[in-house]
Amino acid sequence: MIDFSLTQEQQILQNQARDFAQNEIAPIVRIIEESNNPEIEPWEFCKSLFYKGSGLGFTSLMLPKELGGRGRKCIDLAIVLEEIGAVDASIACSYFNLNAAMSLFVTRVATQEQQKRILSFVNSETPHLFSAAESEPNVATSDLFCPIPDSNIGIKTSAVRNGDVYILNGTKSSLVTNGGIADAYFIIARTAIAKPLHESLSIFYVEADRPGIKFGKKAQMIGWKASHHGEICLDNVAVPVENLIGQEGEAAKLLMLLPEVAIGLAASYVGLARAAYEYALNYAKHRISWGRPIIEHQAVALKLADMMINTQAARLIVWDAASTAETSPQLAATVKAPAAKTFAVDVAIKNAQTAVEILGGYGVTKESLAGKFLADATIGYSCDFTREVLRLGIVNFL
Numbered sequence: 001m002i003d004f005s006l007t008q009e010q011q012i013l014q015n016q017a018r019d020f021a022q023n024e025i026a027p028i029v030r031i032i033e034e035s036n037n038p039e040i041e042p043w044e045f046c047k048s049l050f051y052k053g054s055g056l057g058f059t060s061l062m063l064p065k066e067l068g069g070r071g072r073k074c075i076d077l078a079i080v081l082e083e084i085g086a087v088d089a090s091i092a093c094s095y096f097n098l099n100a101a102m103s104l105f106v107t108r109v110a111t112q113e114q115q116k117r118i119l120s121f122v123n124s125e126t127p128h129l130f131s132a133a134e135s136e137p138n139v140a141t142s143d144l145f146c147p148i149p150d151s152n153i154g155i156k157t158s159a160v161r162n163g164d165v166y167i168l169n170g171t172k173s174s175l176v177t178n179g180g181i182a183d184a185y186f187i188i189a190r191t192a193i194a195k196p197l198h199e200s201l202s203i204f205y206v207e208a209d210r211p212g213i214k215f216g217k218k219a220q221m222i223g224w225k226a227s228h229h230g231e232i233c234l235d236n237v238a239v240p241v242e243n244l245i246g247q248e249g250e251a252a253k254l255l256m257l258l259p260e261v262a263i264g265l266a267a268s269y270v271g272l273a274r275a276a277y278e279y280a281l282n283y284a285k286h287r288i289s290w291g292r293p294i295i296e297h298q299a300v301a302l303k304l305a306d307m308m309i310n311t312q313a314a315r316l317i318v319w320d321a322a323s324t325a326e327t328s329p330q331l332a333a334t335v336k337a338p339a340a341k342t343f344a345v346d347v348a349i350k351n352a353q354t355a356v357e358i359l360g361g362y363g364v365t366k367e368s369l370a371g372k373f374l375a376d377a378t379i380g381y382s383c384d385f386t387r388e389v390l391r392l393g394i395v396n397f398l
């Protein structure tokens, strides 16, 4: 029998995440959104949230206990991220999901020495913020999925070995999450520029204060107002060989071992889809038209039912991917996690659009949250690969 009910321990975790999201994250998000000022630095507002949430274990939930983690499962992280995503998708994805996933990545593929060094902060009061940089300004990030073995296709950032160091040169795009505010970067670079992309990508752990690393322009996005995205310029950055994660040329293969990134994004977007549904439901119960609440008009009621059904379907596809990540990580990484990400984002976009409609004219004003839901949901389309490219990837493994 398949049991979808949460254990008592999971219910406690869910309540803890919900309280944190609604009581501590929501007021900060309101300040950022209402300021409507592109000059403000959201990290200044979110840093204390990140520290507090990390203290509650939300970024180390899945790490082994011997490395300071909680030894919990992917589904537990999905439960937490749904709650945070219901309040703000950018905070869920940029701070909590990204850090949880990259820390996990380190425990899976780094040497013991690297694990100790990189994760030494896990239980500190000021845990490190990570960033993972692949995208570049003049290269289609979708090239990562290109099966053609042509060395001209794909990213150009290079890492050339010179004795005990690699010298990194290149520019990473302004979309990179936490680019400019992170304590350390996982930089994807090519160690053999003449070889095809999939044989030449390597991952380096680069501390933010290494000479030669500079931060360029920030992206101004239509939503995700609580997160920071910025360009990273690498100008002859010397990185010790001890900071190469895995072997040269293995990055593409290693990243396949991390379905949790997409699952975490998907869970955050289930949260957004749920929030849009609940917001529209509440409005529909109170808005009177033709003498009765609009929920009593079938045209509105059917929309609300679809929102609920689609949210539940998205949650189940995410939980299935999370469960598969424990039993069959390869299947999770190639099929179930990308499927969950693309489906949950599509549901979030649809629910947000419907919320805008149900709120009538108010749906397009700043007075309501519907516009925020729609902007934040739309950003999910291209964050961590687009709907089309993810589907093309899935098809290769069917």
Ligand SMILES: Cc1cc2nc3c(=O)[nH]c(=O)nc-3n(C[C@H](O)[C@H](O)[C@H](O)COP(=O)(O)OP(=O)(O)OC[C@H]3O[C@@H](n4cnc5c(N)ncnc54)[C@H](O)[C@@H]3O)c2cc1C
Pocket (backbone or CB within 6 Å): 131, 132, 133, 134, 135, 139, 140, 141, 142, 143, 175, 176, 177, 178, 224, 229, 379, 382, 383, 384, 385, 386, 387, 388, 389, 392
């Ligand atoms: C909020 C956010 C956060 C991000 N964070 C990070 C980060 O932390 N680190 C990082 O490295 N990057 C990050 N990115 C970048 C992100 O990974 C890319 O934007 C995304 O993968 C799409 O790549 P692109 O923008 O280069 O679009 P392109 O690859 O140029 O694609 C443009 C369009 O063409 C379509 N397309 C391209 N190739 C094909 C094909 N073969 N078949 C069919 N359609 C195709 C795409 O679906 C898309 O619609 C982030 C992006 C966003 C929006």
